[in-house]
Amino acid sequence: MIFKEEQKTVTHKTEAEGEEQNQVSTASYVEGLTLAQDENGAGYCSLNGAIYNDYEGIVYYSGSWFYVKNGYVDWNYTGIAQNGANGEWYYVKYGRVDWSYTGLCSYNGNWYHIENGYLDWNLTTLSYYNDSWYYVKNGMVDWTYTGFFWFRDATYYVINGQVDFSVDTLIQDSDSTWYYVKNGAIASDFSGLVLYDNIFYYVCNGVLDWNANTLSFYNGSWWYVKNGQVDYTYTGFFYYEGTTYYIQNGVIDFNYCALIYENNEYKYVHNGSFAQWYTGLICYENVFYYINNGYRDDTSTTLARYNGDLWYVKEGQVDYSYSGFFQFEGNNYYLVNGHVDFDFNDLIHLGDNQWLYVRNGMAAYDYTGLVLHCGSWYYVVNGYLDWSANTITEYGGIFYYVKNGIVDSNSETLVALNNIFYYVKSGVVNWTYNGLFYYEGIWYYINYGYVDFNFTGIVVHSGGMYYVVNGMIDFNSEPTLVKYNGTWYYTANGVLDWNYTGYVTHEGYTYYVTNGVYYP
Incomplete structure (x- = not known):
């Protein structure tokens, strides 16, 4: 018998290789074997013009391949069929080879993988069918296989020939390597803990890492x-990613705060980690300890913060007995x-006559002014009480007279400051007073709190009218006329003389005065 070869190009994907390949499937037919129609229109197999009943397989006719059984085309047949000439198998759907089909096909109790209508006996892959994936070896589902299989950039776990997407566990491969399988495939993007047989194992990129210490x-x-x-x-x-954590029975308690003794020193654990960033006080077992960069410091004498306050630390603990000054920061x-x-x-009181002003808990070396102490006001210069101070100073909008370092609340006097004489009464400058004040044998004219040395004129005081010259009463003044509120008065020896009637010379002119008044 002579065979003639007809070639058809079949394109299918070899999943094990992961790329498209062109394969030439040779479908051979018998010389003279073809299809014809009988008087009922049924297609039958014809060999040299006669019905050929002995052939079962595929027959080429007019560009297509048809499935023939008992001499006739079986249009109801769907399955695989063999080319009797070359032994290749093809997928037939309703009596004709379906080159578009890729998937599984059942035949004689076995399942075969079809790739673009062709059964490739050399193909090992996973095949999708009815919402499941099956393991195909040498073109046929291998129900005996349980193990891993690489497919489309993932390694799947096959159980009895089928991928089980419900698997979420550790599985040991034939090379004794344990893999974490999740949703049916090795979870290569997973690193973390997996529970297996009541033990938590550490998986790194999908593989159980027996060397992991983390x-x-x-x-x-x-x-x-x-x-x-x-x-x-x-x-x-345990040191991990830049932080030293404290482990208790295998787990970190992030609410844990304590002093931990290790290598002859105490370490401060705050919220589950070694607090190397912390310097200050902690309260541990009802005792305050000083921590320096995370370590308990039993040698330092310093000040330390706790809840916004500063405490005195001596040899690592708060010393409640100490009162006094301490230099810090x-x-x-x-x-x-x-x-x-x-x-x-x-x-x-620092001792002897030295006093220091404390403001808001600190020595106020930057302060100069008054300080209230035990009901009296004292004058401080650069923080220290100045017993030699005799001055006027302002406090709260009021100007006080300081005498020998303390406000003299009983004083009524004149105080010279920067060539100005201020009138002080009850220890403060009286800015409201306007009148005369007697000081060290001289009557001065006070113009709203200070001596007005520029004033010359009449001043009314205690019912009398006095003649002031350059801010002072001149009791040796010559008789003259002085104008006051539009009236000219006769003054002599510093006072207005109501009893005088007669002549007086004023600025080169002679005027007549009656009862101390000149009437123009």
């Missing part, structure tokens, strides 16, 4: 991993019973 986050907590699994026996410190703080009172404002 921390891993799971279900809201961070766990300590040693040699690939959670170590519940471990309690201690550029300020001189005043402490009472080991504590800085930032509301404290008063003078502090």
